Amino acid sequence: MDRRTFLGATGAAALLAGTPLSHLIKPAEPSRLPSVVRPEDIEQVEAAATVLAGWDHHYGGGGIVRTAAEAQLRWASALLELPCPDTLRAGLFAAAARLGMVVGAADFDAHAHQDARRVFAFAAACAEEAGQWHLRAKVYSYRARQAVWLGDCDSGLTYAELGLAHENRLTPTERAMLHTAKARALAKAGEVQATLRAVGQADEAFAQARPGEDPPWMAYYDAAQHAGDTGHALYDLVAVGYRPDTAADRLRTAVEGHTEAYVRSRTFSRSKLASLTMSTGDPHEAATIGHQALDEVVKLHSRRATDDMRQLASLAAVHRTTSEAAKLRDRIKETIKT
Template sequence: MPQPSKNLDPTRSPQDWFGAHLRHWRKVRRKTQRELALEVHVSASTIAKIEKAERPCDLALARSLDDALDTGGILAWLCLRTGTDADNTVGDAYNATVAPALLGPPGFPGVAPPMTGSATDDGSHGDRGSFLGASGAAALLGGTPLSHLIKPAEPSRLPSAVRPEDIEQVEAAATVLAGWDHHYGGGGIVRTAAEAQLRWASALLELPCPEPMRASLFAAAARLGMVVGAADFDAHAHHDARRVFAFAAACAEEAGQWHLRAKVYSYRARQAVWLGACDSGLTYAELGLAHENRLTGTERAMLHTAKARALAKAGDVQATLRAVGQADDAFAQARPGEDPPWMAYYDAAQHAGDTGHALYDLVAVGYRPVTAADRLRTAIDGHTQAYVRSRTFSMTKLASLTMATGDPHEAATIGHQALDEVVKLHSRRASDGMQDLARLTAVHRTTPEAIKLRDRIKETIKT
């Protein structure tokens, strides 16, 4: 019976970091340890030990692994720059011409190992925070400026024509980046990496492509564009988000991909509503629902919820409640096995949170808050660690709702919990929600807990 994979801690040492990258690329290419070992002429146990940081990888093997996994040279690059290959000196690291791949396991910046410590002479870990400090970086880089790492000796070359593996790489990039976006927010390294991947994917659209692969290529580009647009939206780069969403929608249309088209229009609707353009948001949601008989129950629920949020922002109570009812009916018909991979996020927690957000906006025009609160609590309880940002959104909304209509002491407790999560994210939308909560504390000027929360938000969230 196969043993479960050992959880890797890439921050433990350079060797652990290398092993985590090797496992990531092996899984991206859907190879077993035995299959990979046969290709590079070593034993399966050797691959297993390298992945678990139980033995080093030499440069020759790293290059063979790069070839077998089609990584573009990232493993040889890591081997040289992390000192994983004991036979190479630091100076040898600069003979490599490959640039670090932007696609890596979640939490891996790609340009320098996120180490928190290095081994001492006795094999133990000393000051883990000093690995990339001044002396640690100087030792690793041989005195070369860190900026050298992001200046490849030559630009990455496009293939002469689109290959199946190019499409697979675009799809893999979209999957990894979407996971980062949900967990860390769309700003920071997530958006930077996403934009670089999209430039590569869009360049592929200009290359010769066999006709049987054309639809798959445009579908992959649409999916990646959808993820990049979402990151731009979360980072408040709204002009970029609109441009990229338009690109994604056009690619989805070209591919004849109704499921991708629906998801892109859902994003466009949400962004329009966020910016106060309720009519545009409603239009985008309706466009997504065109030929809704072709969509899954989950996709219909997502789009009816987008309609509800547009109608709620416009203050139309009855129309909002009808749209929420339609969303609930559609979600009751959801069959996760029928959904495309990018819809995995829209589970019961997401549905409760999104409809709860719509009902929250109705409270300002007299709708009872308890229904919105119940849905937001369901969302908070149901979201896993993979969807930290979504859980934080719902937690912030619940704190705001409670501050406006309920017990300020309870609201402050929820608000502090939400703020603990917001500070870990790169999400301007999450920060905006916190600032809205701070404004709501004004009605509780004599409540110490509310004032303390307001002051903490102002100190923590910078405009």
């Protein structure tokens, strides 16, 4: 039986004719919550957070990642309102906090900033309810990064310092992450010496890192991530006269060190390296790096990554008489239209 005959015989052709396909899969009976929270429910929330975090790092926070993450968070938040044995309560809130920070990160990457703020606040409250200082630290790191991205350096600094409260309870990797967040806030504010002190504190903490002691969600913060984050902070100091070579070295280390699991992070560092080279170095080299960054950006669903490309295009426009820079600018404008 050929395909057309099969569709006619099953009635599928009639269903498809003139009907939006999304209507065909709308559930008539939504999934039911359990009557009481069970250990397996908590395990499923934790597993969802792990999978979604991996997708977010590899594909960016927009598109299917954010859509899937929001649905999972609705389920997890509903579990918080169910009867829960006392022995499971802390674990339930910790799992919700972990999933919340993943969803907030996806919202942030998709420029859904109001949603990100709301979800990060939810995640912070859940982490504190669970007495989970490690999760709390990570959530405040995200809140600091979002505030700095939006130009609110004071709030970014405050969030980083809140994350560092009782830092003796945190691992060296977590302290490095938060000192780096602090450095990025100070750099955006143009505070050169304070930024350099914060970078130094971050380096000192990271030198003591023992990955086996870190919680699983900190696995992303390796040598490449540390180099990239500190490189971003130093990049912002170049605008106020700080030498570019240190920032370039760190960004280059990040690009070379990031694996395929962290494509978005590699793209951020590569695009910043291209922008730094375009503004302070060889525009021919910058164009080569920029094309490599754009090759990765087009595969992501990340509004932050496309913003970096627009900044690079603006810097390339200064070198309009350099053909390689002009071609890069034209390609970015043609590729990133919204």
